[in-house]
Amino acid sequence: MAQRGITALALALAIASAGMARAQVMELAVDASPAGLDPHIITAFTSFQIVNGTIYEGLTQIDKDLRTTPALAQSWEISPDGRTYVFKLRPNATFHTGASVEAADVVASLNRVMSKDIASPLASRLAAVETTSARDATTVEVVLKEPSAPFLSALAGIAIVPRSFEANKDALQRQPVGTGPYKFKEWQPNGFILLEKHAGYWNADMPKLAGVKFNIVPESATRQAGLASGTYAALPNIDASTALQLKGRSNVKIAETLELAYSLVGMNAAKPPFDNPKVREALNYALNRTEIIQAALFGAGGPAGPLSPALKDWAVDMKEFPCYAHSATKARDLLKAAGVATPLEVTVLVLPRQDIKDIAQVVQAQLNAAGFKVELKFPELGQFIQDWRNSNFTAFVSTNAGSTDPDDYFYRTFRSGGSTNVFKYANPQLDQLLDDARRELDTGKRRTAYNKAQSILACEGPIAHVAYGQLFTAMRANVQGFDILANRSLTALGRVSLAK
Amino acid sequence: MTISAALPRLHRRFQAAGFRSRRRSFLASRLFDVGVVLLGVSFLVFLMIRLIPGDAVAIMLGANAEVTPERIAEITTRLGLDQPIFVQYWRWLGGALTGDLGVSLWTRRPVVDEILGHMGPTLLLAALALVVGVGLAVPLGVVMAKLRGRGWDVALRIGSVIGLTIPSFWFGIMLIFVAAAVAPDAQLLGYESFLADPLANLTRLLLPAFALALPILANLARLLRSAMLDALQQDYIRTARAKGASETSILFKHALRNALIPFVTSVGIMTGYLLSGAIVVEQVFAIPGVGRLILGAIAERNYPLLQGAILVVTAMFVLVNLAVDLLYAAIDPRVRR
Numbered sequence: 024m025a026q027r028g029i030t031a032l033a034l035a036l037a038i039a040s041a042g043m044a045r046a047q048v049m050e051l052a053v054d055a056s057p058a059g060l061d062p063h064i065i066t067a068f069t070s071f072q073i074v075n076g077t078i079y080e081g082l083t084q085i086d087k088d089l090r091t092t093p094a095l096a097q098s099w100e101i102s103p104d105g106r107t108y109v110f111k112l113r114p115n116a117t118f119h120t121g122a123s124v125e126a127a128d129v130v131a132s133l134n135r136v137m138s139k140d141i142a143s144p145l146a147s148r149l150a151a152v153e154t155t156s157a158r159d160a161t162t163v164e165v166v167l168k169e170p171s172a173p174f175l176s177a178l179a180g181i182a183i184v185p186r187s188f189e190a191n192k193d194a195l196q197r198q199p200v201g202t203g204p205y206k207f208k209e210w211q212p213n214g215f216i217l218l219e220k221h222a223g224y225w226n227a228d229m230p231k232l233a234g235v236k237f238n239i240v241p242e243s244a245t246r247q248a249g250l251a252s253g254t255y256a257a258l259p260n261i262d263a264s265t266a267l268q269l270k271g272r273s274n275v276k277i278a279e280t281l282e283l284a285y286s287l288v289g290m291n292a293a294k295p296p297f298d299n300p301k302v303r304e305a306l307n308y309a310l311n312r313t314e315i316i317q318a319a320l321f322g323a324g325g326p327a328g329p330l331s332p333a334l335k336d337w338a339v340d341m342k343e344f345p346c347y348a349h350s351a352t353k354a355r356d357l358l359k360a361a362g363v364a365t366p367l368e369v370t371v372l373v374l375p376r377q378d379i380k381d382i383a384q385v386v387q388a389q390l391n392a393a394g395f396k397v398e399l400k401f402p403e404l405g406q407f408i409q410d411w412r413n414s415n416f417t418a419f420v421s422t423n424a425g426s427t428d429p430d431d432y433f434y435r436t437f438r439s440g441g442s443t444n445v446f447k448y449a450n451p452q453l454d455q456l457l458d459d460a461r462r463e464l465d466t467g468k469r470r471t472a473y474n475k476a477q478s479i480l481a482c483e484g485p486i487a488h489v490a491y492g493q494l495f496t497a498m499r500a501n502v503q504g505f506d507i508l509a510n511r512s513l514t515a516l517g518r519v520s521l522a523k
Numbered sequence: 524m525t526i527s528a529a530l531p532r533l534h535r536r537f538q539a540a541g542f543r544s545r546r547r548s549f550l551a552s553r554l555f556d557v558g559v560v561l562l563g564v565s566f567l568v569f570l571m572i573r574l575i576p577g578d579a580v581a582i583m584l585g586a587n588a589e590v591t592p593e594r595i596a597e598i599t600t601r602l603g604l605d606q607p608i609f610v611q612y613w614r615w616l617g618g619a620l621t622g623d624l625g626v627s628l629w630t631r632r633p634v635v636d637e638i639l640g641h642m643g644p645t646l647l648l649a650a651l652a653l654v655v656g657v658g659l660a661v662p663l664g665v666v667m668a669k670l671r672g673r674g675w676d677v678a679l680r681i682g683s684v685i686g687l688t689i690p691s692f693w694f695g696i697m698l699i700f701v702a703a704a705v706a707p708d709a710q711l712l713g714y715e716s717f718l719a720d721p722l723a724n725l726t727r728l729l730l731p732a733f734a735l736a737l738p739i740l741a742n743l744a745r746l747l748r749s750a751m752l753d754a755l756q757q758d759y760i761r762t763a764r765a766k767g768a769s770e771t772s773i774l775f776k777h778a779l780r781n782a783l784i785p786f787v788t789s790v791g792i793m794t795g796y797l798l799s800g801a802i803v804v805e806q807v808f809a810i811p812g813v814g815r816l817i818l819g820a821i822a823e824r825n826y827p828l829l830q831g832a833i834l835v836v837t838a839m840f841v842l843v844n845l846a847v848d849l850l851y852a853a854i855d856p857r858v859r860r
Contacts, residue, residue: 056819139593240809245807247703252703403575405575
């Protein structure tokens, strides 16, 4: 009897302590499992959003206004020729192991990304780097082959890890070690990822929470009901229809911001009929972007050109692009001028995602009304990715992530031979503009070059930008300080707190 | 029902190999069947996942990533995916026979650990669903038999047909919506580990267990109803009535006892089906069990993980069937012939 009493008491204490621990940990629900947690190897967004700015940090970081600010590097100096960067590290920064962050760790991390052996997808961001060296324990010198305007913002995406991991391909995927405000605690695959407070974080004011738990909940209805009942404190990056359903619920608030990611119609510039710039222009005239946003995106988001309006310093107003004014007649005229037979038959691949399928159907109707005859194909995701990568398409409807620096987005996407130029687009004039802008450190001159690049790309580029989406995050009313970043990053979790 | 029915020739050849005792031969041939089924399933799964378009590396690296051909080649070689499929299968089989199911392509953890880590929630969910299904099927079956032809019987029979035909994913989502509307503050969603918080674990498993149990409940209730009606027709019931036994005693003591024999056999078989039903229910309710492991592995083309998980689930299914067969054989010697 006494033993039973003790067991009951122990059980009650265990339940109570579990309850207390939960109160300090913010529970989020995300829709998919991460593919791994090594910041230099992961490519999936599900992984990125969990580790970026929470577990890992770079020398620099991107703030709410998408500007580059200091992170692990307290300050830096750039030589007059724009080739030598000297970074001063924060003296009190530590890894989750407790070891200090030293210049040798930074050098090892940059080398790790550049090494052929690791084959990091981030390597192209450091393409300009010639040498890296540690001047002393807290000073890093990086010499570039030529001046590189996007170098500082690129560094925000390069996590600094302990030097012992330089040649290790597997360990960080499962057991990440970084310098961020949260350290890795537990990963139950398909269940959750639990991060706990990094007590020795260099910014003593952060983090405010005892931990963050990313629950992996694939079913949207379950996520919504979980938020409504308070099981989850926040649902980051939800779509417009989910946001609409949650709007107006007591205890739930919706934060929104215009995002960098956008929906698009991609065209193969190396294959007929889209090898003809007039046909690409015709497709742009045929689209009624406002109608697409109303019909397929619940009115959330806005039409825009090659750069998101969220990039206030760079984006050109879409009104300056003549082909963005919808005109089926103009589209037909251009097709006639291009010398193609109408109706022009085109097969369009569609990314298997509901909002993209919805967009594709409206696009189909609009193109059909302007001289095209569109057949939509809905391949399975793996097949879509393979066709996309191999440029095995005439056209497709999909979504793209954008970037905080125009160079990072334009160069890989549109430059001849660019790593994601699956459109096989080649325009010497644009190549020249992108090369010049990359080497130019004067912001005014860079802007002039990118303005020209945008006007070329808007009408005859291989991508018809359809809409920049509105990014929604739903959270309980007691969540404070959860800023929504246009690049979908959850770095704000370091500053979040929960009111009682 | 038995596996041997599908493999008569192998079965006969195996039996001819010189097992003297019938009972031993029966057990041995059933175990042989289990081995053949597992081998066949493992090969089919191996082949089928590779027939789905889109390869593991393409999905791993995503559509919007900056991916160099070198990186694709590096990963493909590292994972051994550049080898011919039969070489891959042979390697995998060799490992599997020694208990090594390889490592998950994504997390790089041993597949055995991944499966063991996901087994607890699935077994708990299946057990709870079994309790709910059987616990409700017995009274419903008895009530239906007792009220045969009357309004309640008809309503319950219609209800059981609906229960059998409703897809569990749809029913699960409806349960979530209803629960969120009726009791918005009740903590009924999200999975909590049994070890961390047993009470929360069980309350949060209730809705999914009910969704999973529904078709089984409907099936078992109908089965018990007809078994009860059969039993109630028998002579011994008439004798009991003639001897003045009460209706309750006739229903529960005489009829239900006899009706439970086919019922118990079915419960055994249904247990196997619970495992496959759990795949969908786990996805809907975000329970980190083997079902979600399998769905995730399909989406990721995580070949070793999928092969391992399917092998383990198949083994469980087959072993439950084997146990039922053996039980049956123990009860009815005719089965052993």
